[in-house]
Amino acid sequence: MLGKVIGKGRTAEVMEYGEGTILKLYLNEVPEHHVDWEYHISTYAYEQGVRTPRPVELAAEEGRKGIVFQQIHGSPLLKLMGAKPWLIASYAKQMAALQYSLHQLAGPGEAGEQKKRLKQNVIAAPMLNMEEKAPILSQLELLPGGNKLCHGDFHPDNVLMDGQLWVIDWMTAGSGDPAADAARSIVMFSIGAMPKHASLFTKVFLGFARKRMTSQYTREYMRLSGVSRADIEAWILPVAAARLVEWLPVSEKEQLVREIRKRLRSLPSAR
Missing domain, CATH: 3.30.200.20 (Phosphorylase Kinase; domain 1)
Structure with a gap:
């Protein structure tokens, strides 16, 4: 009922x-x-x-x-971060450790499933033309397929805490490369629409909190996994472009497009 x-x-x-x-x-x-x-x-x-x-x-x-x-009687980490911002660094490190633990497990489907899905989504992505998509797809082609369990939507609203951490929302999960999963989390941490009608103070605070969470998470994930920053950075462009097919506010998609175009301009072939 x-x-x-x-x-x-x-x-x-x-x-x-x-x-x-x-x-x-x-x-x-x-x-x-x-x-x-x-x-x-x-x-x-x-x-x-x-x-x-x-x-x-x-x-x-x-x-x-x-x-x-x-039913889990816990609160999302995002809510806890808002209530106790001085614990953001601690929560970010715990998230990195939790995601790293997922990446030790074999994925559920065929190897490279995540990469195939990214390719389909980049091709279908709105707000980018084919001239912009072509170098993104070329870069994606060079990246590893991978066969580890990747959540695909790992962010503080999909992690609950009731004294221990729980992972929810697996719709975008699959087999893939852990560095791609980490890159997607970093894109979600660092690029997101601000709440409508937010005050200047709220915007400044959220901007600071977002940067703090992203830097602490990235540092801890790299420490635990041995994955390099370059390994993660290589996935940012295709992951950001693929995200444009999702149910996101227009303002967030516009932020993504600005970041994608900035990165496209810095590619060796664009110089």
Whole structure:
């Protein structure tokens, strides 16, 4: 039985659903195969021992498809960072360690799945012309495929804390190169639309917090993994371009495009 809505994102609503479970009910525009994939990959991650809510079953309510999950009584790290900004560095390091632990596991599908998806999304990306996409696709072609478990949407709103950390939202997960997954997290940490009508103080604070989180996360991830900054940087362009196909505010897409064009101008072939 449906209970109260306890969360809402760009693709789904989360509501109470019986004792000890929640229902993630997807919006009508989300294709059914995306829901099926999230159920499959969430189950795979749970069975690998990842601390993620146990997927119980696929469900349908009000003509919409959903997944029933174990309920976790924790707060998103994003909310905790806002409440205790002096702990941002600590939270960022914990996130890096958690993501690194995921990257030690084998991916669920064929090697290079993540890279194929990136290629499709770059080709389909709005706001870029083919002259801009061509060097991005050429760069992507040279990057490794990889076969490790990559979350694909690893950011502070998809990590819950109830004394320990839990990872949620696996729809974009797959097999790939850990450096690409880290690059995507860095793009999400550092490029994001400011809240509408935010005060100057809020904008300055969020800008500072974002830089602090990004630098601490990157440093810690590199320390743990041995991956170089150059390894991560090589993925930023294709990851940023692929992100343009997602449900993002126009202002955030415009930020992404500015960053993409800046990086394109600095490519050796553009000089």
